[in-house]
Every structure is written in C-alpha cells, then in structure tokens.
Amino acid sequence: MKISKKIVLLGHFGVGKSSLIRRFVENTFSENYKVTIGVHIFKKNVEIPEKDTDVSLVIWDLEGNDDINNTRLSYLIGTNAFIYVYDVTRPATYENLQAEIDFLKEKQKNTPIKVVGNKNDLVTKAFLKENNDNFGRLTDLYVSAKTGNQVDFLFSKLAESLL
Amino acid sequence: MLEEYKQKYTKPVIQYSVLEPNGLVLESDNGLFENFEKKNISDIHPFFETIIPILGESIEKETIFSCVHLNIESKEIISDIILQTFKNNKKPLLVIQDLTTHYNNYQTTAQVRNESVINSQILELKNTYLKEKEAFKNTFIANFSHELRDPLTGILTFSNILSKTKLDPKQKDYIQILNSTSSFLKKMIDDILDISKIESGKLDLSIEPFNFKKLLDEIKFNYTIKAKQKGLEFNYNYDHKLPEVIGGDAKRLRQVITNLLDNAIKFTHNGSVTFNVSLNQIRAQKASIHFEIIDTGIGIKEENFEDIFTSFNQVNKNESYKGTGLGLAIVKYLVELTNSKIKVVSNYGKGSTFSTNINFISNPSLKVTKEIDATKVVFNPSKKYNILLVEDSEIIQLSVLKILATRGQFFLDIVSKPEEVLTRMVDYDNEVDLVLMDIKLKEHRGDEIARQIRKLPEPHQRKVPIIAMTAKVFKEDLKLYKKAGINEVLKKPFDENQLLEIIAKHLE
Ligand SMILES: Nc1nc2c(ncn2[C@@H]2O[C@H](COP(=O)(O)OP(=O)(O)O)[C@@H](O)[C@H]2O)c(=O)[nH]1
Ligand SMILES: [Mg+2]
Numbered sequence: 310m311k312i313s314k315k316i317v318l319l320g321h322f323g324v325g326k327s328s329l330i331r332r333f334v335e336n337t338f339s340e341n342y343k344v345t346i347g348v349h350i351f352k353k354n355v356e357i358p359e360k361d362t363d364v365s366l367v368i369w370d371l372e373g374n375d376d377i378n379n380t381r382l383s384y385l386i387g388t389n390a391f392i393y394v395y396d397v398t399r400p401a402t403y404e405n406l407q408a409e410i411d412f413l414k415e416k417q418k419n420t421p422i423k424v425v426g427n428k429n430d431l432v433t434k435a436f437l438k439e440n441n442d443n444f445g446r447l448t449d450l451y452v453s454a455k456t457g458n459q460v461d462f463l464f465s466k467l468a469e470s471l472l
Numbered sequence: 473m474l475e476e477y478k479q480k481y482t483k484p485v486i487q488y489s490v491l492e493p494n495g496l497v498l499e500s501d502n503g504l505f506e507n508f509e510k511k512n513i514s515d516i517h518p519f520f521e522t523i524i525p526i527l528g529e530s531i532e533k534e535t536i537f538s539c540v541h542l543n544i545e546s547k548e549i550i551s552d553i554i555l556q557t558f559k560n561n562k563k564p565l566l567v568i569q570d571l572t573t574h575y576n577n578y579q580t581t582a583q584v585r586n587e588s589v590i591n592s593q594i595l596e597l598k599n600t601y602l603k604e605k606e607a608f609k610n611t612f613i614a615n616f617s618h619e620l621r622d623p624l625t626g627i628l629t630f631s632n633i634l635s636k637t638k639l640d641p642k643q644k645d646y647i648q649i650l651n652s653t654s655s656f657l658k659k660m661i662d663d664i665l666d667i668s669k670i671e672s673g674k675l676d677l678s679i680e681p682f683n684f685k686k687l688l689d690e691i692k693f694n695y696t697i698k699a700k701q702k703g704l705e706f707n708y709n710y711d712h713k714l715p716e717v718i719g720g721d722a723k724r725l726r727q728v729i730t731n732l733l734d735n736a737i738k739f740t741h742n743g744s745v746t747f748n749v750s751l752n753q754i755r756a757q758k759a760s761i762h763f764e765i766i767d768t769g770i771g772i773k774e775e776n777f778e779d780i781f782t783s784f785n786q787v788n789k790n791e792s793y794k795g796t797g798l799g800l801a802i803v804k805y806l807v808e809l810t811n812s813k814i815k816v817v818s819n820y821g822k823g824s825t826f827s828t829n830i831n832f833i834s835n836p837s838l839k840v841t842k843e844i845d846a847t848k849v850v851f852n853p854s855k856k857y858n859i860l861l862v863e864d865s866e867i868i869q870l871s872v873l874k875i876l877a878t879r880g881q882f883f884l885d886i887v888s889k890p891e892e893v894l895t896r897m898v899d900y901d902n903e904v905d906l907v908l909m910d911i912k913l914k915e916h917r918g919d920e921i922a923r924q925i926r927k928l929p930e931p932h933q934r935k936v937p938i939i940a941m942t943a944k945v946f947k948e949d950l951k952l953y954k955k956a957g958i959n960e961v962l963k964k965p966f967d968e969n970q971l972l973e974i975i976a977k978h979l980e
Binding site: 313315322323342343344346347348349350351352367372373375381383384386387398399400401 | 535539579
C-alpha cells in the first residue's frame with residue numbers, strides 16, 4: 310500500500326492556511342477570504358525523487374482560532390506533522406507563538422512542527438530581520454500563498470522528512 | 473396517509489455503516505451516499521484514513537469528529553461523524569450526520585466575526601504606524617528647532633550690540649530690519665517647538681501669582697503701537713473690578729492674547745482692533761475672566777471655523793499673509809489646557825470676534841514673588857563679579873562676553889571641560905560668584921559637571937549659583953537639571969536682558 314501521511318495546518322483565522330493548501334494542491338490563489346469552519350481534507354501525491362518514491366499527503370485544513378486551546382482534539386488523532394501558520398503582518402497572530410507551539414508539543418509528543426510566517430509578499434526582508442528576536446527565532450520558513458514563494462518547498466521537504 | 477407523506481418528503485440526514493476493523497464496509501443504509509458497501513472506507517474520502525487505526529481498537533469507545541466537510545461523488549455536505557467501537561470483536565459502527573444547514577448558518581456568523589476582528593487588527597496596526605510616524609516628526613522638529621537656536625542667539629545678540637554702536641541713519645535702518653526679521657524668525661521657531669510639544673503632550677502650564685494688570689498694560693502699550701503702524705485704531709477696555717494679582721501661567725496667557733491680537737491685526741486692513749477684558753465672577757477663590765478680541769478685518773467663512781485652529785492650516789492661502797499659521801492652533805490648545813474653550817463668531821468680509829472665559833486663582837493673599845524689570849537690571853556698582861562660563865560654542869561665548877562687557881562689572885572665564893571647571897572653582901584667590909553652564913557640550917554634559925561642583929569640599933564653592941543655558945526645556949529635562957543642583961535655567965535663545973536679569977537675581 311502507498312505511504313500516506315496526515316498533515317494538520319493550525320493557526321489563527323485569516324493567516325492563510327486555506328490559501329497555502331490551495332496554492333499547493335491546485336496552484337491557485339484568491340484574494341477573497343472565506344472563513345473555514347470545521348475541517349476540510351485534501352489529498353495530494355508528492356514525488357520524492359531523492360528517495361525514488363512518492364507519498365500521499367492527507368492535508369487537514371482546520372478552522373482558525375485565536376486560541377489553540379479551542380481546537381477540536383479529535384482532529385489531531387494520528388497526525389504525522391503540524392504546520393503552524395501565522396501572518397507576518399498581524400502581531401495578534403504571533404503574539405503567543407511559543408505558548409501555541411508548547412500546547413501542540415504537549416498534546417502530540419514527538420510530532421514534528423513546522424512554523425511558517427505567511428504573507429511574506431507584504432513585507433520587506435529588512436522587516437523580517439528586525440523581528441528576528443520576536444517571531445524570527447521560532448520560524449522555520451517564510452512563505453507566501455499569494456506568490457507561491459517557498460510553498461512547494463515547504464510541503465515537499467516536510468513529506469521527505471516524514472519518510 | 474401520514475406514512476405516505478413521510479416516505480415522500482423526509483430527507484434522510486443520517487447514514488449508518490458497519491465496518492470491518494480494516495475499513496471494509498460491510499453494510500450501509502445509503503442514507504446519504506450510495507455505494508459504500510464492499511469498498512474500503514479510506515478509499516471513499518481521505519478523511520476516513522484517520523479512523524482506520526481506531527477501528528482496530530477492541531474497546532468500547534465513541535469518537536466524535538464535528539463539522540467535517542465531505543465531498544463524495546460530487547455531493548457535498550458538512551457533517552458530524554461518530555465512530556463507535558466495541559469490546560469482544562463486535563464490528564465498529566460509523567455514523568455520518570448531515571448538518572449542512574446548521575453549519576452554514578454558523579459559517580455566516582463566523583465570517584462576519586472574523587472579518588471584523590481582522591479589520592480592527594489591521595486598523596490598530598495602521599494607527600500604531602501613524603503614531604510612530606507622528607512621534608518621529610515631533611522629535612525631528614524639536615531637535616531641528618533646537619539646532620537653530622544657537623546661531624539665532626548669535627544673530628539677535630550681535631544685532632542688538634551693533635545697534636548700540638555709532639551708526640549712520642542708513643545703517644540704523646538696516647539693523648532695525650535685521651532685528652525685526654530675526655525676532656520674527658525666533659517667534660516662528662518658538663511656535664513650531666510649542667506645537668511639537670503640544671502634539672506630543674509635553675506642554676504643561678506652570679501656575680504662579682503674577683501681576684495681571686501690568687501684563688495687560690504692557691500688551692496694550694505694544695499693540696497700540698503695532699496697530700498704529702498699520703493705520704488701525706486700537707481700543708482697550710479694562711474692567712476695574714478685575715483683581716490686580718491672580719494665579720495662572722502668565723507666559724502662556726500672554727501667548728494666547730498676543731497670538732489673537734497678532735492674528736486680528738494681520739487680517740485687518742482698515743478699521744480697528746478691540747481688546748476687552750472683564751470679570752465674570754469671583755467664586756470660591758476662582759476668578760472667571762472674559763477675554764474678547766474684535767476686529768473689522770476680512771472675516772472667516774463659517775465652514776472654516778474649525779480649520780483655522782488646525783496646525784499648519786492657513787485658511788487664507790494668500791501669500792501676503794506670512795507666518796507658520798500655528799498661532800491659533802496654539803491658542804486653542806492652551807485655552808483647552810485651562811479647561812476652557814475658544815469661541816469665534818465672524819461675519820465674512822466684515823470682521824471676527826474671538827472670545828474665551830478663563831479661570832484663574834484669586835485670593836487676597838496672593839503676592840507676586842519677585843519681579844525684575846527687564847529694562848533696568850542693576851548690580852551693586854561697587855562690586856566686581858567673577859563669572860565662569862562653561863560653553864564650547866564660539867557664538868555663545870562671544871555673545872555672553874559682549875553682553876557682560878557692556879556692564880564693565882564682570883570678569884568672565886570661559887572653559888569647556890569638567891577638569892578645567894573644577895580647577896577654576898577651587899582657585900581660592902579668585903573665587904567664582906556664578907556659573908553659566910551649557911548643557912550640551914560636545915563631549916560632556918553640563919548637568920554632570922554641576923553635580924561635581926555640588927560635591928566640592930568648601931561650602932561656599934559647592935553652593936555657587938549655577939545657571940544652565942539650554943534649549944532643551946521639556947519637563948523631564950527640567951527635573952534632571954534640578955536634581956543635578958542647577959538653580960535656574962536660561963532658555964536659548966536668550967537676549968541681553970534675559971541674561972542680565974537672571975545673573976542679577978542670583979548674585980544678591
Ligand atoms: N498578500 C497575501 N495575502 C494572503 C496570503 N495568504 C492568504 N492571504 C489572504 O488572507 C486572507 C485569509 O486567507 P485564508 O487562507 O482564508 O486564511 P485562513 O483563515 O488561515 O485559512 C485571504 O483574503 C487571502 O487572500 C499571502 O501569502 N499574501
Ligand atoms: Mg481557512
């Protein structure tokens with residue numbers, strides 16, 4: 310049977326979780342904001358040429374929350390990796406970054422977490438540098454669903470690391 | 473009948489399926505979706521991949537997944553999914569409940585709520601950005617204006633000194649122009665600095681008893697001349713019931729009145745400017761005083777009543793009306809600082825009236841502390857004084873030197889380093905009577921040097937009067953100077969009289 314991995318996207322509402330998935334799965338983007346409620350599940354095959362294989366990613370797009378404690382815990386069952394998304398332009402979405410990551414670590418021990426700052430098309434490199442002590446030190450990758458910057462890289466590197 | 477209707481109109485909202493522990497669908501009632509049977513549930517929708525490991529757990533357990541979007545064979549629903557497992561290898565039960573209508577309502581509410589939260593966050597962010605920009609602007613203006621003050625002090629002092637030398641009539645005229653244009657420049661810089669203080673909330677009133685009548689008399693004297701120079705009549709009506717001495721901020725009151733009078737004269741080309749002051753009432757040691765400035769000038773359109781009080785907003789863009797346009801904004805702010813309001817009524821083309829009621833402290837025991845007549849500063853003629861000037865700007869060194877030289881009563885020493893100051897201070901043969909201390913020296917701070925003076929061993933040395941000379945006179949700065957043991961602050965730019973006055977005050 311083909312290898313399949315469950316990836317869950319988390320973070321405040323409006324940070325671009327659904328947009329990142331849409332960019333990755335369909336390679337499209339929309340400026341319109343449709344609030345996600347509950348969960349949408351997508352599936353996409355990723356080829357890993359280095360390992361001469363492919364993985365099917367089952368991606369869970371969760372309803373955004375301003376407090377991770379309100380996440381429906383059953384959604385997290387069987388997760389192989391988390392992608393925690395925040396919006397580099399809105400402080401409210403990264404103010405409690407450390408606490409939110411700690412929550413996940415506690416709920417799902419040993420599950421890898423990738424922290425990504427989305428909407429990097431809206432800020433300068435200098436801005437990201439200035440905030441290195443702020444959100445920077447916790448961030449694995451800056452991405453943009455709008456331009457597609459680093460989105461494929463994010464998912465395929467993650468898939469590869471899960472093998 | 474009922475059964476028939478029920479058959480026809482009931483929309484199934486639930487589907488039950490029995491599964492094998494590996495996910496194979498054994499039975500399904502096709503309540504929502506057809507063709508579940510004989511398939512592996514994980515091939516029907518990727519959601520079900522998650523439940524496969526749970527199916528194998530042979531324990532009595534209910535797992536609920538709420539609000540899951542399912543899209544199966546082009547039918548889309550939002551559902552709650554319940555998985556029931558049992559002990560003793562009883563086959564697990566899967567329940568899918570269609571709650572699409574319910575969740576769609578929830579979606580609408582969440583949409584509105586989230587959008588408004590995000591919008592308010594973005595707005596807040598914009599405001600912080602604007603505030604930062606505003607603060608930057610104010611500091612920039614404040615610093616920049618400070619830098620202008622040293623050179624301006626030089627210009628004012630020397631044109632003043634020059635005017636006292638032997639000059640032919642033409643040269644006298646030139647000096648006159650030099651004097652009035654640099655005074656005008658000083659006034660503008662002061663206004664800009666005031667506005668930047670106002671906008672950063674750093675301007676406060678300092679309440680002290682002062683001679684109100686004398687202040688008004690001086691204003692009357694000056695503005696009678698100013699009005700006459702423009703061919704205008706100046707009327708002044710003083711209410712004799714007014715107390716002579718009141719408690720308030722004399723400097724800021726003068727600023728309010730003169731700004732209003734300057735404004736009146738500026739926009740009046742013929743006719744008169746009238747200044748009325750009257751007492752409303754005295755109650756509970758508070759005097760409410762009415763001020764009114766009436767002109768017969770060009771007037772203001774009603775739609776502009778608000779605008780004239782806004783910073784940098786000159787309603788009349790006509791080039792012949794010079795100035796920063798800050799005067800009225802300052803008036804409005806100062807008046808509001810006393811919890812009052814400035815009122816304007818105007819007849820466009822005929823003239824305007826500005827009026828306000830301001831409360832002052834009034835009680836018979838109020839005494840004016842000490843007033844030195846700026847025009848007649850006198851020193852004990854039989855004495856000579858040693859003044860130590862700590863300053864590294866050559867313009868200021870020269871200015872002070874020239875001003876003191878006119879009196880022939882002072883010996884001036886000029887130094888700029890802390891070591892030199894202390895060496896000079898402990899010269900017993902030639903003791904320093906007063907120190908004039910610049911605060912922002914190139915490599916040192918005057919308040920630090922003052923601290924060191926205050927630690928000298930000899931009492932009369934460490935008690936020498938120290939006067940700071942600086943343009944930095946914000947509240948925090950003044951506190952700092954006081955803590956360092958500085959007696960008084962002379963604000964840059966200063967003129968001859970201000971310098972002599974402050975020296976006289978501390979040499980007694
Ligand atoms: N400029 C920009 N806007 C984005 C980006 N990603 C998402 N957005 C916008 O942000 C809003 C919220 O996106 P969405 O994906 O619904 O956020 P979610 O609530 O985290 O799923 C939408 O209006 C998107 O168009 C991005 O990378 N750059
Ligand atoms: Mg979403």
